[in-house]
Amino acid sequence: MQLYYAPTSPFSRKVRIIARELGLEGKIAEIMIDPWTDAALREHNPLAKVPTLVLENGMSVFESAVICDYLDEVARANGRETGIIPHEGPERLNALQWQGLADGMMAATGRLFADSRRPENERSDFVMDRQHAAVQRSIDVIEGGIISLATDSPDIGILSVAVALEYVDFRWPDGRFVVSDDLRHWISELSDRPSMIATRYHLLPV
Template identity: 90%
Template sequence: MQLYYAPTSPFSRKVRIIARELGLEGKIAEIMIDPWTDAALREHNPLAKVPTLVLENGMAVFESAVICDHLDEVARANSDETGIIPQEGSERLNALQWQGLSDGMMAATGRLFADSKRPENERSDFVMDRQHAAVQRSIDAIEGGILSLAAGRPDIGTLSVAAALEYVDFRWPDGRFALSDDLRHWMAALADRPSMIATRYHLLPA
């Protein structure tokens, strides 16, 4: 399998974290690209977005939640592990809800960052305020529900939240979005996992 990714993309990072948590990193060739300029990406994904996973049969799988679901299925089929996505009941719904919140939060963070780089006369205060509110309210929801995030071996929801929170720090190192000490402590407990260390956000090489 081949995974097209960008090191600044939170959705790419989520997939790369999940692949490592499932022990699949050795089966995936990771190809770092600039999705804005790489013509090869559009040959596989009409949206020209990362992450894009190309399977052995040439099929391209895109959208991070779909890729993670596929990787979880692959891992379950090849081992006795329980996977990263709970299979039933409230535990499954809880994990997928946290993933959904995190995905929306990451999208809002990226949009807000991109808009902040536009000339002032090209910005929409309404759109920026809306994205800012989405990020802050997501952080508040995580603060309020942190006890429901999986303990022990983290699941898709827990890891998605971790990737989303670190993305906020990556894009806004000035502290625009304040995170509580409790939330920082929770993040620190996950930050030392090999999957998190190996996939840290960084800018594309110049």
């Protein structure tokens, strides 16, 4: 399998982390690209977005949640007893709900960052305020619930939230978002996992 990714993309990072947590990194060739300029990407994904996973039969799988679900099935088919996505019950819904919140938070963070780089006369204060509120409110909701969850065997929801929170710090290191000390301690426990260390955000080479 081949995975097209960008090191600044939180959705790419989520997939790369999940692959490592499932022990599948050796089965995936990771190809770092700039999705804005790499014409080859559109051959595999009409949206020209990362992450995009190309299977051995040539089929392309895109959207991070879909890729993670597929990798979870591959790991189970290869004999792994416990996947990253609970199969049923409240645990499954809870994990997927946290993933959904994290994905929305990552999208809002990215849009806010992109808008902030536009000339002032091309920005919409209403849109930027809305995205800022979405990110801060998501952080507040996370603090109100997920930090009670254990970090020793994280599922897709917990890992997605960690990816989203670190993305906020990557794009906004100036501390404009309020993150409590308790939540930062919770993040730090996950940040030391090998999968997180191996996939740190960084800018594309110039």
